[in-house]
Amino acid sequence: MSNTYECSLKNQHNYNKRSLKHGESYEPKHKKFKQNHFDSGYKSVVDVVTIFKLELQRILNNNNNKLSNTIIEDIQPYGSRISGIYTDDSDVDIHITYTSNLSFKKVIKLFADSIRKSNVFNQVVPIIHAKIPIIKCSFHKKTGIDCDISFNNISAVHNSYLLNYIISMDHRIKPVLTKFKSWAKNTGLICTNGFSSYSFYWIGLFCMQVKRILPPIYELQKNIPERIVGHWNCAFSKEQEFKKDNQKHLSESDILTMIYAYYSSFDFKTYVISPYVGCPLLKKDFENVDQLQPELWKYKQFHKENFEQTNLLFLRTSQFSMYTQDPFQHNLNITARVTPKVFEKFINACTELKDK
Structure with a gap:
């Protein structure tokens, strides 16, 4: 019985020390394997601004029925990633120009619902009562980067490009x-x-x-x-x-x-x-x-x-x-x-x- 017990412990020990699979990291505190949420190499290979813009276009185009009273005229990036003063984990800022016969509050909630249901971000929260209302999208599942979306504030886009030129x-x-x-x-x-x-x-x-x-x-x-x-x-x-x-x-x-x-x-x-x-x-x-x-x-x-x-x-x-x-x-x-x-x-x- 003693040998059986020792063998059981040995097998358990070997199991706990199995090789990590790609994309996993070992977390000693909880004694379990934790799946990473995103590929850290992803951000350095691709243009995250383009990814975010294309994904938002796809999401909103796929929800035309819900947004039938709203016309999206343009989707443009702005902020630090356009001005050029950013780090690898800086947020992506996206500006949406639209026209609608719905109230601003209703439109923002519809946009937020569409983005939330796409399951692209971990969390999507419309912040309507801020001085500059935004939809805050936290933790993009492919890149780990957050995104702030603003509306009908095109001067912010021009300001970003001005900063970019000044820096150059x-x-x-x-x-x-x-x-x-x-x-x-x-x-x-x-x-x-x-x-x-x-x-x-x-x-x-x-x-x-x-x-x-x-x-x-x-x-x-x-x-x-x-x-x-x-x-x-x-x-x-x-x-x-x-x-x-x-x-x-x-x-x-x-x-x-x-x-x-x-x-x-x-x-x-x-x-x-x-x-x-x-x-x-x-x-x-x-x-x-x-x-x-x-x-x-x-x-x-x-x-x-x-x-x-x-x-x-x-x-x-x-x-x-x-x-x-x-x-x-x-x-x-x-x-x-x-x-x-x-x-x-x-x-x-x-x-x-x-x-x-």
């Missing part, structure tokens, strides 16, 4: 912005009540515009046809000549230090950050728009047409003191959500790094 203008810009964002996240500046990644990129780029490393956005719009989205021109040219001081002697580290020093002493109470013009603007001039630079003629026009709708005007878009114009949509303050607590943390952190 100087080899130092992408690593500088990557390090700048990483520092911001580690410092707790990029959060729900603070900066977005997008706004923080433009904070960094604006300083480089002031130092003439980069051009103001209006210079990229000279002598080319407009591309109007809403009231705003989202066109830009890659052919414009820009007389710049590259300051080639500056390293990436030097540029970062320059950014920290610049904002440690920036007078946010008096000035507005304007990537479009590429220099600080007096905040008081937004009360008397005739005093604004001629390059901002579209905002002057918008202000006069919407004077009574104060919630649409630039200085009415934030209850806090930090004002940063969107490079295209000049009535939009992209740092509107930055609370005094996060703002103070930003200034203190910049001051600390400047003095090192």
Whole structure:
């Protein structure tokens, strides 16, 4: 009996140490085999943006009956994977342009239901009441990557391509912005009540515009046809000549230090950050728009047409003191959500790094 028992233990021991099959990993804590959810080599071989776009097209086309009152006009990627500032596990952002006689809430729920039933993602959640409503799709089963889907917000697509072009203008810009964002996240500046990644990129780029490393956005719009989205021109040219001081002697580290020093002493109470013009603007001039630079003629026009709708005007878009114009949509303050607590943390952190 003893031999039988020993043999049984030996067989059990051999069973527990069997060779792992492809796609499995051993998890000692639970003493069992765990199937990996995706092939880690998949992401490096294929273009995940194309995969997501094609899958969404297939899913939504296969649900035409449910979406019979809705016409999908376009599906386009945007965000970090288009701007070029991303990591292997960054989300994929997809924008859908549609028209429908159904309510926005109804359409988003129908889209979410269709995607959920496709079983392509582990979880699909419509976030309807956010400032920019999205469908959040978590863990794509083939790649392990998340996806955020937004709607009828085409300016975000143009902004992504603008960032992509700006980054291509100087080899130092992408690593500088990557390090700048990483520092911001580690410092707790990029959060729900603070900066977005997008706004923080433009904070960094604006300083480089002031130092003439980069051009103001209006210079990229000279002598080319407009591309109007809403009231705003989202066109830009890659052919414009820009007389710049590259300051080639500056390293990436030097540029970062320059950014920290610049904002440690920036007078946010008096000035507005304007990537479009590429220099600080007096905040008081937004009360008397005739005093604004001629390059901002579209905002002057918008202000006069919407004077009574104060919630649409630039200085009415934030209850806090930090004002940063969107490079295209000049009535939009992209740092509107930055609370005094996060703002103070930003200034203190910049001051600390400047003095090192």
